[in-house]
Amino acid sequence: MRSPALFAIAALTARAFAASPGNIKHDWGRYPRGSGQLCEGSQGPQRPVFSRYIDVTASAENYIINFPEPANETVVTEFVLEASLQINGTLAKELVTGTQHISGTYAIYSQLCFPKGPTTSSTLQFLIHGGGYAREYWNNAPGYSYVDFAAERGYPTFLYDRLGCGLSDHADPLTVVQSPLEVAIAHELVQQLRNGAISNLVVEKVFGVGHSFGSQQLNGITSAYPKDLDAAELTGLVVGGPASSSAVAFAAFNLNIAAILDPARFGTLPSAYLTSNSEAGIQTFFFRAQNFDPALLTLSVATAQTLTIGEFLTLTAGISPAANFTGPVDFTIGEHDMPVCQGNCLLPTNLAAGTKALLYPAASNGSSYYVAPDTGHEINYHYSATGAYEHIHKFLKKNGL
Numbered sequence: 001m002r003s004p005a006l007f008a009i010a011a012l013t014a015r016a017f018a019a020s021p022g023n024i025k026h027d028w029g030r031y032p033r034g035s036g037q038l039c040e041g042s043q044g045p046q047r048p049v050f051s052r053y054i055d056v057t058a059s060a061e062n063y064i065i066n067f068p069e070p071a072n073e074t075v076v077t078e079f080v081l082e083a084s085l086q087i088n089g090t091l092a093k094e095l096v097t098g099t100q101h102i103s104g105t106y107a108i109y110s111q112l113c114f115p116k117g118p119t120t121s122s123t124l125q126f127l128i129h130g131g132g133y134a135r136e137y138w139n140n141a142p143g144y145s146y147v148d149f150a151a152e153r154g155y156p157t158f159l160y161d162r163l164g165c166g167l168s169d170h171a172d173p174l175t176v177v178q179s180p181l182e183v184a185i186a187h188e189l190v191q192q193l194r195n196g197a198i199s200n201l202v203v204e205k206v207f208g209v210g211h212s213f214g215s216q217q218l219n220g221i222t223s224a225y226p227k228d229l230d231a232a233e234l235t236g237l238v239v240g241g242p243a244s245s246s247a248v249a250f251a252a253f254n255l256n257i258a259a260i261l262d263p264a265r266f267g268t269l270p271s272a273y274l275t276s277n278s279e280a281g282i283q284t285f286f287f288r289a290q291n292f293d294p295a296l297l298t299l300s301v302a303t304a305q306t307l308t309i310g311e312f313l314t315l316t317a318g319i320s321p322a323a324n325f326t327g328p329v330d331f332t333i334g335e336h337d338m339p340v341c342q343g344n345c346l347l348p349t350n351l352a353a354g355t356k357a358l359l360y361p362a363a364s365n366g367s368s369y370y371v372a373p374d375t376g377h378e379i380n381y382h383y384s385a386t387g388a389y390e391h392i393h394k395f396l397k398k399n400g401l
């Protein structure tokens, strides 16, 4: 067992290692109002950057995972094999032996991005990235930036590195960095944004947008706190796909100990932080050729982040019908999503069309869905990204947001 003191040092180092060179300004005050100011966007450092750590105090009933820090890469490969790939494997269930109350204060790295002109919408877009990436997923390159697209239409966006990713705290990867606590952290952030603790921006409505594991967490928020969000956008997540789809994707992904695979970026992290260092694996999991610029795959490999064993075992734990969510909900999925649909989201029928009835029985009639053509799991990295952004913003307008 690592001592808590040593662990704190590891967490601090983890934050320091990830600090990007140069242009990050630590602003511990509240975010400014934003009119006439712009987030860094995808265009690089010439734009002002509104970035800061937010200390989020949160608690949750996490899972007790009866698994030690893996000793070496063989242990991790065997763990993925038995917990995910083996037919009717039981290891994942056997390792989870109960729940335990986890609470703490975690430094969460965030950005608030304002439109260039006046902020014309009182709806704040709250973005939760998926597994294996950090907040850059929403803002990764010119022409592939959800943040830019929203800003050009007058919407402010709030994006952050989930716990254990990017510049945020890297807490214990088995007991702490799990879906239930991350849902609680997202809930706290929404509360602070609504009550003005984070910014003096007046937030009248909050539109939650998730991708993949981030959409799973968005589903968790709409289930447990149905008043947090006025509308929800789940991208990269539908239900009803083949049970084998995530196993196929993870078999290709080649998850292993991040500190060994990429010591320059992850060398200080405990060994239950995993990553993929295989370009072919990342392509299989996230992409669909020839429908992306090869530079985006290169970028995707260079900026790949980690997934903890705690997250791996709780990836789908929270997905349940949000029976009390009555706002509109939209589902956007890549037609050829591998981990969710095993490469075809139109089989046996359009899975995006069927998800509302299964997950959001009380959602309003303004709900809709969209299947991005010729697209894999990582929608924002494909040529189709702008079409998906257009669909999502039409959904917003249609619902008066």
Ligand SMILES: *[C@@H]1O[C@H](CO)[C@@H](O)[C@H](O)[C@H]1NC(C)=O
Pocket (backbone or CB within 6 Å): 071, 072, 073, 074, 075
């Ligand atoms: C990996 O660790 C396991 C468990 O400690 C040990 O049994 C095994 O010999 C190790 N394998 C290698 C290749 O070091």
Ligand SMILES: *[C@@H]1O[C@H](CO)[C@@H](O)[C@H](O)[C@H]1NC(C)=O
Pocket (backbone or CB within 6 Å): 087, 088
């Ligand atoms: C796997 O489990 C399911 C039920 O959980 C069962 O229907 C199926 O027959 C099992 N597969 C095999 C190969 O035993």
Ligand SMILES: *[C@@H]1O[C@H](CO)[C@@H](O)[C@H](O)[C@H]1NC(C)=O
Pocket (backbone or CB within 6 Å): 223, 321, 322, 323, 324
């Ligand atoms: C929905 O709200 C009702 C009334 O507050 C509550 O009893 C019920 O447990 C909630 N359902 C879910 C799925 O949270």
Ligand SMILES: *[C@@H]1O[C@H](CO)[C@@H](O)[C@H](O)[C@H]1NC(C)=O
Pocket (backbone or CB within 6 Å): 362, 363, 364, 365
């Ligand atoms: C949606 O429309 C149907 C049919 O017009 C109606 O019965 C139902 O109550 C509506 N639901 C909501 C949430 O507005």
